[in-house]
Amino acid sequence: MWRLDELELGDLDADLTTALTYVNEDPVYELSVAELAAIKAVYDLYEVMLGQPAPGLQPAILIAARPILHAAYNQVQIGGRLEGLRSRILASTESCPYCGFGEVKDLDHYLPRGTYGELAIYPRNLVPSCGPCNNAKRTVYPGMPAAQGPGLIHAYFQPLPDEDFLHADVEFDADGTLSVTFRVDNPGMDPGLAAKLQFQLDRLKLNARYRAQVNKYLSEQRTAMLMLHATGDAVFSEFLQRSSAALVASCGRNDWRVALLRTLAADPAFCAAPERYVGPPPAA
Numbered sequence: 001m002w003r004l005d006e007l008e009l010g011d012l013d014a015d016l017t018t019a020l021t022y023v024n025e026d027p028v029y030e031l032s033v034a035e036l037a038a039i040k041a042v043y044d045l046y047e048v049m050l051g052q053p054a055p056g057l058q059p060a061i062l063i064a065a066r067p068i069l070h071a072a073y074n075q076v077q078i079g080g081r082l083e084g085l086r087s088r089i090l091a092s093t094e095s096c097p098y099c100g101f102g103e104v105k106d107l108d109h110y111l112p113r114g115t116y117g118e119l120a121i122y123p124r125n126l127v128p129s130c131g132p133c134n135n136a137k138r139t140v141y142p143g144m145p146a147a148q149g150p151g152l153i154h155a156y157f158q159p160l161p162d163e164d165f166l167h168a169d170v171e172f173d174a175d176g177t178l179s180v181t182f183r184v185d186n187p188g189m190d191p192g193l194a195a196k197l198q199f200q201l202d203r204l205k206l207n208a209r210y211r212a213q214v215n216k217y218l219s220e221q222r223t224a225m226l227m228l229h230a231t232g233d234a235v236f237s238e239f240l241q242r243s244s245a246a247l248v249a250s251c252g253r254n255d256w257r258v259a260l261l262r263t264l265a266a267d268p269a270f271c272a273a274p275e276r277y278v279g280p281p282p283a284a
């Protein structure tokens with residue numbers, strides 16, 4: 001969750017040519033030498049800015065080409081001339097970087113194409129995401145009017161500290177219902193970054209969406225948990241701790257499962273009677 005490996009850029013010239021040429025080889029739009037150079041300069045600046053907005057990303061010279069590139073994104077959809085670009089980006093991750101569990105089916109324009117048409121088909125402005133995250137994010141981006149919040153982090157570019165910052169709060173109801181709330185908590189972290197990460201949790205309604213995931217995950221772990229718990233509370237706590245640590249390698253240290261297991265390992269009520277919260281052992 002949160003981060004993706006930086007995507008290979010691929011052949012940007014070929015992408016532009018494909019976008020701006022019909023299958024019968026007629027041009028959709030013929031870029032002048034100056035326009036092509038300006039698009040390349042925008043791409044370069046996007047890298048330098050790590051995907052964050054900058055005035056130079058909307059140069060005046062691209063006023064005519066901007067809506068054409070905006071419309072050319074339709075060719076990235078299924079059946080379009082740039083479908084290969086779409087497949088390549090979707091294949092780069094198994095789950096959505098915004099939520100950490102959703103199946104990737106959409107491409108999210110990190111900087112919205114309605115505002116930044118120049119970047120409509122730029123591969124690193126396209127973040128593979130699940131439908132619910134893409135819909136919830138909509139056109140939010142950093143630098144928007146304050147009412148829209150600080151924007152989301154860039155899954156390809158945002159450096160994150162190698163420290164725990166996602167924290168799970170767990171509450172137990174008398175009837176054995178376990179409710180989990182995730183929040184960003186790391187006092188040493190840059191406050192701007194912390195606010196952005198928390199905004200991301202809120203904007204994508206992740207706490208509500210994690211509820212079903214947490215239940216599913218705990219029910220999958222139930223048999224192992226109950227067997228281990230039979231050996232004693234301390235061993236069980238150690239098991240949860242080690243399970244959390246083992247997940248770090250595959251999911252990252254701030255994955256929701258890692259945070260959940262870390263909290264459960266330190267919780268005496270859960271470690272004393274996990275069957276109350278994950279259900280009784282299945283019938284043999």
Ligand SMILES: [Zn+2]
Binds near residue numbers: 097101
């Ligand atoms: Zn998602």
